[in-house]
Amino acid sequence: MDNTWQTQAKRIAHGVRRRVLELTLKNNGCYLSQTLSCADLLATLYTKSLNLGPSKGAFIPDKNPGPPGQKGIKPGHGAAYNGPQGPENDRILISPAHYAVAVYATLVETGRLSADAFFSFNTDGSSVEMIGAEHSPGFELTTGSFGQAVSQAGGIAFARKLKGETGRCVVFMSDGELEEGQTWEGIQCLAQYKLDNVVICVDVNGMQCDGATADQMNLEPIDKRVEAFGGKVVTVNGHDVEAIDQAINHTDHKDQPLVVLCYTNSAQGIPLLEERKPKLHFVRFGGQDEMERYQKFHDAWEFEETA
Amino acid sequence: MEIVNNPHADNLVRYGASRSNMIVLSGDLTVATECHKFRDTHPERFFSMSMAEQNMLSWAGGMAREGMIPFVHSFCVFLYRRPYDQLQMSVAYPNLPVRLVGFLPGLDTPGGVTHQSIEDIAALRCIPNMSIIEAGDATDVETILDATDGIEGPVYLRMLRGEVPRLFNADEPLQFNRARVLSQGNDITLLSSGRCTEEALRATSLLQAKGLSLTHLHVSTLKPFCDHTVLNALSTAKYGIVTMENHVRIGGLGSATAELMAENGIGKKLIRIGVDDTYCSGATLGYLMRKHEIDALALVSRVEEVMGTRFDITADDLAKARNEDVKSRSTEQLEAL
Numbered sequence: 001m002d003n004t005w006q007t008q009a010k011r012i013a014h015g016v017r018r019r020v021l022e023l024t025l026k027n028n029g030c031y032l033s034q035t036l037s038c039a040d041l042l043a044t045l046y047t048k049s050l051n052l053g054p055s056k057g058a059f060i061p062d063k064n065p066g067p068p069g070q071k072g073i074k075p076g077h078g079a080a081y082n083g084p085q086g087p088e089n090d091r092i093l094i095s096p097a098h099y100a101v102a103v104y105a106t107l108v109e110t111g112r113l114s115a116d117a118f119f120s121f122n123t124d125g126s127s128v129e130m131i132g133a134e135h136s137p138g139f140e141l142t143t144g145s146f147g148q149a150v151s152q153a154g155g156i157a158f159a160r161k162l163k164g165e166t167g168r169c170v171v172f173m174s175d176g177e178l179e180e181g182q183t184w185e186g187i188q189c190l191a192q193y194k195l196d197n198v199v200i201c202v203d204v205n206g207m208q209c210d211g212a213t214a215d216q217m218n219l220e221p222i223d224k225r226v227e228a229f230g231g232k233v234v235t236v237n238g239h240d241v242e243a244i245d246q247a248i249n250h251t252d253h254k255d256q257p258l259v260v261l262c263y264t265n266s267a268q269g270i271p272l273l274e275e276r277k278p279k280l281h282f283v284r285f286g287g288q289d290e291m292e293r294y295q296k297f298h299d300a301w302e303f304e305e306t307a
Numbered sequence: 308m309e310i311v312n313n314p315h316a317d318n319l320v321r322y323g324a325s326r327s328n329m330i331v332l333s334g335d336l337t338v339a340t341e342c343h344k345f346r347d348t349h350p351e352r353f354f355s356m357s358m359a360e361q362n363m364l365s366w367a368g369g370m371a372r373e374g375m376i377p378f379v380h381s382f383c384v385f386l387y388r389r390p391y392d393q394l395q396m397s398v399a400y401p402n403l404p405v406r407l408v409g410f411l412p413g414l415d416t417p418g419g420v421t422h423q424s425i426e427d428i429a430a431l432r433c434i435p436n437m438s439i440i441e442a443g444d445a446t447d448v449e450t451i452l453d454a455t456d457g458i459e460g461p462v463y464l465r466m467l468r469g470e471v472p473r474l475f476n477a478d479e480p481l482q483f484n485r486a487r488v489l490s491q492g493n494d495i496t497l498l499s500s501g502r503c504t505e506e507a508l509r510a511t512s513l514l515q516a517k518g519l520s521l522t523h524l525h526v527s528t529l530k531p532f533c534d535h536t537v538l539n540a541l542s543t544a545k546y547g548i549v550t551m552e553n554h555v556r557i558g559g560l561g562s563a564t565a566e567l568m569a570e571n572g573i574g575k576k577l578i579r580i581g582v583d584d585t586y587c588s589g590a591t592l593g594y595l596m597r598k599h600e601i602d603a604l605a606l607v608s609r610v611e612e613v614m615g616t617r618f619d620i621t622a623d624d625l626a627k628a629r630n631e632d633v634k635s636r637s638t639e640q641l642e643a644l
Contacts, residue, residue, distance in 0.1 A: 068402040069436050070459060075372055075401035134401060145396050151362040152397050155369020158354075163373065182393070185362035193354075 002305050009047045009241040013039040014303040015109040017269045020101050021298050023121060024283055025291065033273065033280035034174070035102040037205035037238065037264035042106040042172065044241045045201070049248045050090040050170055053083030055112035057137055064127040065135055078132070079140035081112050087165035091156065093141055095149030095173035096203075100132035103139070113137050147180025149173060150200060154190050157198045170248070171200045176208040178219050184229055190257040191230025198257040199248055200231075203238060205266040212278040222261055231259040238262025272297055309473040311445035315408075315466060316341040319378070320348045322452040328374060332356050334363055334381035340410050341468050342380045364390040367405045368397035376404050378452075382416075383409030383424030383465060387431055394461075395434060402436040402460040406452075412441065412465040412501055413553030414582070414596060419589030424465075425582050429558020431463050432530050439530040440483065441465035443504040445473040447527060450480035458483070465501060472505055475525075484528045486536045492520030495613060496544035497606075498537065499551040500526045500560045503580075506596065507551055509603035509628045510620065514610060517618045532563040541568055547576035547613040551606060553596075556581035578609045603628070 016039040024030035046052065057080035065073045079085065082092050094103055101121060107113035117137070122130040129135075133142040143149045149171050157169040177183055190198050204222065206213050213219050223233040232253035236243040247260045266280050267273035272293060273280065285291045323329050323345055330352045337343050337355070346353040356363040360381065367377040379386065386407045387394055398405045409424065416422045431437055438458055442448045448467055455462045475487060486498070490511065499507040504525045511523055522540045541548055541564070548568070550561040561579030568577060582599045596602040603625045611617055 067400060067435070070402070072402070075403055142396050142400050145392050148361075148365045148393055148397050151365030151393070152369040152372075154362070155366035155371075156373055157369075158366070159370045159373030159375055162375075182361040182365070185359035186365070189356065189359065189362050189366065192357075 005048050006241050007305055009043045010040070011303050012047055012106070012109040013043040013241070014269070016043065016102060016105040018298065018301055019105045019108065019118065021270065021294065021301070023101065023119065025295055025298060026119070027122070028291070029282060029284040031098055031101050032283040033205070033207065033266035034096070034099045034203075035105065036268045036270060036273070037266040038099060038102050038172070038203040039106075039268070040239045040241050041201055041203060041244055041262050041264075042102060043109070044244045045092055045170065045172065046106055046110050048241070049245045050092060051088060051167065052092065053086070053089055055081045055107075056084060057081035057112065059112075060114045061117050061127050061137055063125045064129070067135065073135055076134055076140045078134050078136045078138055081107055081137045082140070087160075087163070087167060089167045091140060091167065091169045093149055093153045093156070093169060093171045094132075094139055095143050095171055095177060096146065097131045097133065097139070097142075097144035099172075099174065100130065100136065100139075103132065104128055104137060107138050146177045147182040150183055150186030151189070153198055154186055154193070154195060157195045158193055161195065161197055168197045168199055171198065173200060173202050175202055175204040175206065175213060175219060175222070178202070178222065179208075179217050187226060187229040187231050187257065187259075194255040195257055196253050196255055200257065200259045201244075201248070202259065202261050203264055204261050205264045207266050207278060207280055209281040215278070226259045230256065232256040233259050233261060235261045235263065238264035239268055270297065309445070310470050311473055312470055313341050313468065314445045314448040314471050315468060316344045318449045318452060319345045323349055323352065326376070329376045329378060330354065330370065332363055332367055332377050332379045334358065334360055334379070334385055336381055340380040340382070340408065360385050360390045361393045364393035365397035368401065368403050371398070371403035371405050372401070376406065378406045378408050380408045382411045382422060383427050384411070384422055386463070387424075387427055391430065398461050399434050399436045404459060405461045406455055407461065407463045408466060409464060410466045410468045414587060414592060414599065414601075415467070415502060415553065417589045417591060420586045423587055425555050425587065426558065427463070427465070428529055428554050428560070429562070432558060432563065436460040437530060438462045438528070439465070440481070440528050441501045442467050442481070443501050443525050443527065444475055445471040446475040446477050446479065447481045449477070451527075454481050454483040467502065474505060474508065481527050484531060484534050486527070486534055486540075487525040488536065489523040489525055490515065491522050493522075493543060493545050494520040495546055495549060495610060496522040496524070496540045497549045497551065498524050498526050498540070498560060498564055500529065500553070502553045503551040503601060506601070506603050507606055509625050510606045513620050513624055513628060514607065514618060517620070519610065519614070519618070526560060529560060529563060532567060538567065538571060541571070541573050541575075544575060547578065549578045549580065549606070549609055549613065551580040551601065553601060554581055555584060557584065576613060578613060580605055580609055
């Protein structure tokens with residue numbers, strides 16, 4: 001068996017996709033396409049590119065602990081699943097909270113969260129919420145209202161720099177969020193303060209709720225736009241784990257935030273889904289026949305080392 | 308009556324000197340929000356965030372997560388209107404110790420509708436984890452920052468700037484969740500806040516000279532609203548209760564008082580002096596307070612309404628009180644907007 005990090009990351013990405021398809025079939029509906037597009041990126045972040053350390057969260061989480069507050073949990077509760085927050089540790093900051101299911105699945109595949117907890121997804125009283133927030137496993141921030149993570153990461157990264165910490169703040173975001181004005185406020189501010197300890201990885205799957213971004217609100221050329229706001233841009237195939245890691249860890253971006261544009265396919269791994277494009281925001285199956293086709297696909301879906 | 312020039316400017320420097328984890332963020336209004344002296348004294352803890360308030364609020368949340376206490380300076384309106392979602396999701400939900408230092412409350416600006424925060428208390432009072440404190444004089448301004456110490460979550464400070472009168476003894480600091488008792492009597496209880504306390508004081512001595520027995524409280528903490536001093540004062544009023552605020556009547560001091568009265572079964576007449584359900588134009592403070600009937604003359608006529616009697620106090624009498632009791636700020640004061 002090939003045990004290179006590349007193969008392990010790909011194996012984890014496959015497990016993430018398969019697990020979320022299983023949940024989609026079980027619940028007849030989930031954020032499946034987002035998972036398919038970002039699985040390789042999340043797998044690379046969690047297994048190779050970042051200095052995270054072992055989980056400090058409960059493998060089997062308690063029930064939903066409720067919001068932060070005077071008698072509530074502390075801010076950033078869910079970050080414990082990403083490991084210790086030492087000065088040298090990288091932070092993974094999830095921006096598109098609608099991708100929560102992909103984050104939970106990645107935590108399961110990397111041994112940070114129990115599979116049972118994963119299947120408590122979107123059930124009453126669970127912290128494994130459909131659109132997670134900082135009380136949910138893997139979430140340091142509350143970001144279901146889009147476009148706020150870059151600025152929050154900026155504040156965290158700025159404070160960490162002032163404190164002399166060396167760890168990076170790595171934002172995982174979706175391309176649709178580039179439509180939010182605050183994203184650009186955030187990037188210009190990162191550039192102003194020369195925060196090269198911020199890395200933003202964008203899942204450019206070209207999709208948003210109402211359809212293809214190209215039809216709804218064109219974002220291209222993303223690279224030139226980000227560069228114009230002061231970011232260093234690297235564009236990669238978002239399903240190429242080696243290219244993703246190379247971009248994150250081997251790009252010279254001194255005094256600039258790094259933005260890695262990961263171009264992806266929101267049907268990656270499940271060719272059946274291609275016919276449903278561009279309506280993929282929340283995949284629900286039309287009837288018994290369709291369900292059976294996907295079930296059959298799921299049951300036969302094995303990881304291929306060369307894939 | 309002493310007038311203090313730019314009390315926040317010096318107080319911010321004093322307050323910050325002994326607190327190394329407090330930082331100041333400014334939304335391109337550094338002199339206008341009196342944080343320029345802090346910038347010059349502690350440049351390593353002063354950060355310009357320019358005209359990008361959504362980013363500024365989320366950024367402040369991020370810095371607070373790392374153990375710093377950001378004092379975010381802007382005009383009131385720019386701290387909650389545009390970045391309302393950021394304030395809630397990046398600051399209030401995580402219950403982070405971000406201090407929103409807002410200037411030009413209510414009608415305190417000739418800047419007109421874009422600069423008049425007439426509904427800020429209503430918009431912020433309903434946000435979980437949020438505390439709200441409003442300054443009414445120079446002593447309040449000089450001690451309001453200390454009052455935030457120990458408050459775990461976000462605090463919105465409704466501030467006064469420029470030439471600020473000193474109404475309260477300099478050695479009696481503002482206390483969180485504790486009203487100041489300015490006078491005690493049995494006929495009517497008056498609760499005033501912010502700028503309106505100065506205005507109320509122009510009328511109260513004249514009313515008392517005409518025989519009115521008045522309890523007057525200056526309320527600085529608007530959330531939480533559970534001060535037993537306030538509750539006691541509401542209980543003792545024989546004829547009714549009057550609230551007076553530099554804010555729309557919906558959702559501010561008057562509404563909070565109504566809720567407290569209803570929940571405690573205090574069945575008395577309540578008169579809420581505040582801006583009617585309307586936006587306002589740009590003009591001088593005195594003109595706007597008269598036009599929208601939140602001034603001393605309005606207080607006299609509303610008290611007369613409760614008491615069912617005339618006190619024969621004229622605008623001229625109040626104008627004299629303006630000079631004698633409370634030396635007003637110059638209305639010609641130049642404002643950077």
